[in-house]
Amino acid sequence: MLKNFDEVVERAKELGKRKLAVANPYEVEDLKAIKRAKDEGVIEPIIIGDKEKIEEFLKKGNIESDMEIVEEKDYYKAIELSIQFAREGKADLIMKGLVKTPDLLHAVLDKEKGIRKYKLLSHVGVLSCSRYPKFIIMSDGGMVIAPDFDEKVEILKNALIVAKALEIETPKVALLSAIEIVNPKMPSTLDAALIAKMAQRRQIKGIIADGPLAFDNAISKWAAEHKGIDSPVAGDADVFIVPNIEAGNIFFKILNYLSDGKSAGVVIGAKVPVVLPSRADTPESKFYSIVLSSLVSRYT
Numbered sequence: 001m002l003k004n005f006d007e008v009v010e011r012a013k014e015l016g017k018r019k020l021a022v023a024n025p026y027e028v029e030d031l032k033a034i035k036r037a038k039d040e041g042v043i044e045p046i047i048i049g050d051k052e053k054i055e056e057f058l059k060k061g062n063i064e065s066d067m068e069i070v071e072e073k074d075y076y077k078a079i080e081l082s083i084q085f086a087r088e089g090k091a092d093l094i095m096k097g098l099v100k101t102p103d104l105l106h107a108v109l110d111k112e113k114g115i116r117k118y119k120l121l122s123h124v125g126v127l128s129c130s131r132y133p134k135f136i137i138m139s140d141g142g143m144v145i146a147p148d149f150d151e152k153v154e155i156l157k158n159a160l161i162v163a164k165a166l167e168i169e170t171p172k173v174a175l176l177s178a179i180e181i182v183n184p185k186m187p188s189t190l191d192a193a194l195i196a197k198m199a200q201r202r203q204i205k206g207i208i209a210d211g212p213l214a215f216d217n218a219i220s221k222w223a224a225e226h227k228g229i230d231s232p233v234a235g236d237a238d239v240f241i242v243p244n245i246e247a248g249n250i251f252f253k254i255l256n257y258l259s260d261g262k263s264a265g266v267v268i269g270a271k272v273p274v275v276l277p278s279r280a281d282t283p284e285s286k287f288y289s290i291v292l293s294s295l296v297s298r299y300t
Contacts, residue, residue, distance in 0.1 A: 034047070121267055137163055162296055221234050
């Protein structure tokens with residue numbers, strides 16, 4: 001089991017470089033993260049866009065680059081070309097540059113030229129915090145707004161791909177809600193209980209799952225025991241499945257901004273992992289997202 005981002009970087013370096021395609025990377029922070037990942041021996045980037053414009057940003061960021069640049073001045077054609085590289089096996093992962101997220105996802109999901117592989121695309125966040133002894137893998141805080149039961153099952157399956165890439169042999173899954181008891185008036189508690197039962201009956205294999213669990217019960221064994229909850233997941237969860245995008249988005253950003261930890265994120269569900277950073281993400285977070293995705297690319 002990999003327990004921190006230093007270990008993730010070392011494992012990625014051991015396994016060798018992966019090809020990263022990125023369209024329209026017209027931001028210094030993106031280029032710094034890409035260059036760092038290249039220099040660390042994690043990826044071999046393919047930069048797609050207006051060569052003159054890209055070189056301006058490289059100069060602006062004092063980035064000495066020997067990265068491959070594929071000339072394509074047209075905004076949409078650059079996006080399509082990154083998808084084409086992934087579809088043809090020339091890229092192992094793709095990354096969003098200065099591109100509108102809907103434009104990239106539209107190309108990913110295109111029925112004729114896209115790279116969709118699984119039933120659902122979902123975002124998986126990975127956090128490392130000093131007060132928790134291992135990674136917190138959380139989904140979905142970035143893609144599926146109000147998942148129904150079937151979608152939550154797919155979100156969990158996508159998250160398990162990331163857990164596998166982090167070498168977690170039997171992931172412990174916390175199915176979160178606001179409370180730890182089943183309440184028919186709160187559909188998230190019913191979904192959590194049903195998914196936990198599916199795992200118990202091995203309809204979802206290779207995991208230990210429990211829910212509904214409130215976040216304090218999932219993260220703290222003491223809190224669970226204090227409430228009389230006997231759970232193999234409490235205080236030791238690897239994967240946290242949230243009830244909706246609001247809960248996931250707040251969950252991820254609170255831990256990311258108010259803890260002293262580090263974070264990464266990846267979109268799962270396509271033929272290759274998609275690095276979909278926010279413009280507010282730090283170069284470090286973007287770097288870790290690239291490194292994480294390089295590992296995940298071996299399991300998609």
